[in-house]
Amino acid sequence: MRIKHTLQLFTILILSLVLVACGNESTSDETGEGNGERKEEQTGGTLDVAYASEPDTLDIMGNASSPTRDIAWHIFETLVALDKDFAVKPMIAEDYSISDDQKVYTVNIREDVKFHDGSTVTAEDVLASLERWRLVSSVGKTASENIEEAIVVDDLTVEITLNQVYNGFLDDIAAPKTGLAIIPKEIAEEAGEKPLTPDQLIGTGPYQFENWERGKEIVLTKFDEYSQREEDWGGLTGKKEAILDQINFLIVKDPQVKLNGLKTDLYDYAQNIPTDLYEAIEATPNTNPVTYINGYSMLIPDKSEPPFDDLKVRQALNYALDKEEIAQSTYGNEEFYEMDGALFDPTQTELYSAEATDSYLATDKEKAKELLAESDYNGESVTIMYSNNNEAYKRISQVVQQQLEEVGFVVELEPYEWATYLEKWQDARNWDIVTIGYSTRFSPNELGFLVQDTGSSGWYNSERWSELMKKWGVATTSEERQEILTEMNQTVSEELPFLKVANETTLDIMSDEIQEYDAWIGPRFWNTRKN
């Protein structure tokens, strides 16, 4: 008898499961209607963003990773910020002036700029933020060496005096990664060198931090008291209107899930899609690809040890490589790479110089063999190390291996997962060449792969480069800067501290419900509408 009951129970359970499945079909229909209503309002709504990797922290001052930047730049703002052409424009500052000797910067803060906790930005807050920035930011540490003192003139005016002429100062405080974000004084002092905790995430941006459920989502909501600028400058400044009520950054790692989620309206925007899927996306209705520049890929030889401490071997390396072939077989679609030997992207008009990049595409296998014969290289194994979390680095390394072996190098590939890679990178004994990419940078100071005598630059030591960096600091006019940039290209071209492969373009996808979206260099959702 009992068993009979059990069987009946099973049947009921199965039936109820089926009912549940059907019942939910109608619930999702209702949400569909909800979206329809929003269509008429044109403002408000929630944006669901499938974001590929969870940031470790949202402390934009201290952490230079892209996930931190992409989410935190909705929350925090800087005194001055980059516009869409990468020029420095005021943001929290009303305006600024530079003294005739170029050492004293006087910054006037806009009136009534509100923090998310309701307080108003004052000169004290700016000063405290500056002090913290000098401690925690890699850019801030460099700038710090040039700062003599910073004082409060009045409630809304700060005066920063430099100990020498250093024209990179404004670029440094405006850096999209680890720039001088303004936070309330108490928080800046309380946090000190430690990363900001979630309840310390108080900025002045159009969106405020609401909630972070680790492993699942980061929620930002519209900041009602946001003090908006009106200029149409783009980038990270000018008019930044919070039209959407809420932005959910959902952590979604699998690209196929992102694509499926976008197709089924689960997400409105999905970040970091493998470029292989480009054609599939173009063929999908209601889905649009979004592309933007994302720095470039490169090979960095270890210049502290044989064989690549010898310039001849580095030249042989450069002549041995057919970069067009490497890029073609790595990125495939021409939409996603560009062959350009400059240090900066062509869209960065103030920083771009195409002069003196002759060695970039100088393929000559015979010359490579000759140089190799002249050098001390005698067939020892060359280790190319890369991180296997990125498909592009893997493919580049494989093609490079093949091309180098053609001219007589003996090459070994060593892939590691990212954490192991980072540790191995700092010890010259582990590698001879690394394959890596650097995201778009906005000043020569930020080129981490050229910072003297560090693991990241493969222990690059060059008086010539250091001189140029000093000159860059004191250059005032556009023409002077262009000249220095050309000399920088020349130096890189001759000394070969790193070998650029190709400019990279990143692919995101968005639903066609998103309106007026401007890609720039990463996902930013102010001034963005959703139907």
Place this chain on the structure above:
Amino acid sequence: MLHYTMRRILAMIPVLFIVSVIVFMIVHLTPGNPAFLILGEDSSPEAVEQLEQQLGLDQPKVIQYFDWLKNIFIGDLGQSIYSEESVTQIISERIGPTFSLMIISILLTLIIAIPIAIFIVWKRNTFLDPLFLSGSLLGTSIPEFWLALLLVLGFGVSIPIFPVAGYIPLTDGFLSWIHHLLLPSIVLAAVEVGLIARMLRDSMLESVNQDYTKTARGKGVKERKVLMKHVFSNALIPTTTVVGVTIAGLLGGTVIIETIFTIPGIGQLLIDSIHRRDYPVIQGVILFIAFIYVLINLLVDLLYAFLDPRIRYD
């Protein structure tokens, strides 16, 4: 019975101790350093050293291990290197989705496997039996990730009945909770159904022709009742073992399924922590999983005694 239970509980301690040693060693012998990860690619050696000090990573490994062990006894698994939340707190936040997934899939498994097995034993001499055997073999052989992708494509994208990813907690409504979990649970269940149904069928077939079943039939008891009362209840012991192992194994299976369906559970937490070298979290999660595993085995053993008086009286 009490003595038996106590003995079994005490036996858990050495197992967990050994697990703790192994976990600590594997985690700390893996190359990679959280300080490099936190500071990023352009970090200076001084900053790395300073952070290591701050995180206590400069201490000798043995001291780190005993510090950790000492704190476990007072219920403190340490705190995450990244979020500075306590590990117990983090695990308790992430256990909900994983348990939900496990409960639904094990219920699904039993609901499907038990009736099928009974039915097959009832029709044991027909063509259904070989059909069932190949079917169950197919079920256990299908790779989970493949079935998951296929189901998502079928019932998430082409016929959008189920969401392709995500998780809604039970507290936000039963219907959306189960709606989000049904597809991943089906994947997990599909693999287990074959195994459990097969196990149940085999054990039932063993007792179908035993003397006591023959006697029952001889008394004129109906075949249906014979199967349910005599055959099925005798087959429960070996099946319980398999179900126990299955539940424990589901913890492993959920790692893949949670990734595919972006369910923020223990499996995802573990993978993320490994990528970040968040030592306290990795150690805490693995120890927790080991604890659950041992606990389920204990419950299975105790359940034997309950199901079969012969074990109880030993």
